[in-house]
Amino acid sequence: MKLYSSTRAPNPRRVAMFLAEKGISGVELVDIDILAGAQNAPSFRAKNPLGRVPVLELDDGRLLTETRAICTYIEGLQPEPNLMGEGYEERAFIEMADRRAELHLFVSVTNWARHGHPALAVLEQPQFSAFGAAQGEKMRDVACWLDQTLAGQPYLAGARFTIADITAFCALEFARGLMKYRPGDEGLAHLQAYRDRIAARPSAAAPY
Known part of the structure; x- marks a missing residue:
């Protein structure tokens, strides 16, 4: 999987912390410099038309945006430790x-x-x-x-x-x-x- 992220934005940090709490490693980080306008590049807009990070690209090429939705996917992928409720x-x-x-x-x-x-x-x-x-x-x-x-x-x-x-x-x-x-x-x-x-x-x- 790839996580399109930005060290200048707080939402990608939420996903990174969620992954770390789950013990999931090996997710490739792709930095999007939002202050330089990289989120407006056509190549990124093809991944998220709204031009926002984070974006999680799955191994099959599907794309998930919105922090909570990404975390819901991760919770299902790695149920323990449980972070969203039993x-x-x-x-x-x-x-x-x-x-x-x-x-x-x-x-x-x-x-x-x-x-x-x-x-x-x-x-x-x-x-x-x-x-x-x-x-x-x-x-x-x-x-x-x-x-x-x-x-x-x-x-x-x-x-x-x-x-x-x-x-x-x-x-x-x-x-x-x-x-x-x-x-x-x-x-x-x-x-x-x-x-x-x-x-x-x-x-x-x-x-x-």
Whole structure:
């Protein structure tokens, strides 16, 4: 398999961490320099007409896009360790936690970056700085809620590490890099400790 990735984007990191947690190696990484516009090349657009990474190219040539869909395929390919839930009830609650992390934390950080960081102007035209600033505040509101949640449980979906934690961690790391955001600096001790625990996992250092 090939993973079309970019070290400048957080979504490919989610897939790389998922693969690492599964113990799957040997996936070829193909770097797409999104700041240089490589995602707009006809050869890449033939793989994903929307021009986004990641893209997983299967051995038979089929192409999977969208991070969650790629992870669903990987979960089926390598069921253990389970990261998406055993049985419909656990799967539903893990998906809820993952969607919350994606739609309310990850997306807010991404919108802040695309609209608020000058280096990403090549990806987002026009940039709306007021929208970016508002998204940064929304991210902080969600971070406060996550801090309260993590005061009573070790992981987003409950007692064990799941895909939801990969999504939340990659969002926090993206914010850490571009926003210089540190939960501990804003009094969110539980969220900071959570981030630090996940950062210590080998998968957090997986290349992407």
